[in-house]
Amino acid sequence: RMAASVKIGGYTCGFIQPVSEDLKCALCRYVARDPHLTSCCGEHYCQVCITPALEGKKPCPSCEQAEFTTILDKRDWKKIQALEACCMMKDRGCEWTGKLEGLGAHLDVDTGDCEYVDVKCPNECDQPVEKRNLQTHLSNSCPKREFTCQYCNFKATYEAISNDH
Secondary structure, three states, X not given: OXXXXXXXXXXXXXXXXXXXXXXXXOOOOOEOOOEEEEOOOOOEEEHHHHHHHHHOOOOOOOOOOOOOOEEEOHHHHHHHHOOEEEOOOHHHOOOOEEEHHHHHHHHEOOOOOOOOXXXXXXXXXXXXXXXXXXXXXXXXXOOOOEEEOOOOOOEEEHHHHHHHO
């Protein structure tokens, strides 16, 4: 499971070196994720960015040709996967750098080593919690943690005792 959303087309992480414009999507302008090459004008797009035009039988966004197809550009895909990237959680303090192909594994909520990704609280309290802070959250601040009333030893969630008891 990836922690970071991949709903937008291209990669939004930082890169160690400036990235060639040739490796960027013509629509979202990020480094292309699953770069697809158009049959009409040879422009590059993220698969996610170009799919609506293909499915809606719309013209090519770059050259406006009415009918076109795309193909995964494996050469550029390999170049993109080899780019040196920074973790998307760099602004939170993560210092990871490595090849882009390793970013997904680094960010994986269950098996990755990024301690700055948001994980779901097992108590389902709906508060965003960084992986590195989960134990503290469960012990000290989760409103749905088990709690004992100091006056009568009644056990319930902290939220229930604080609000209703």
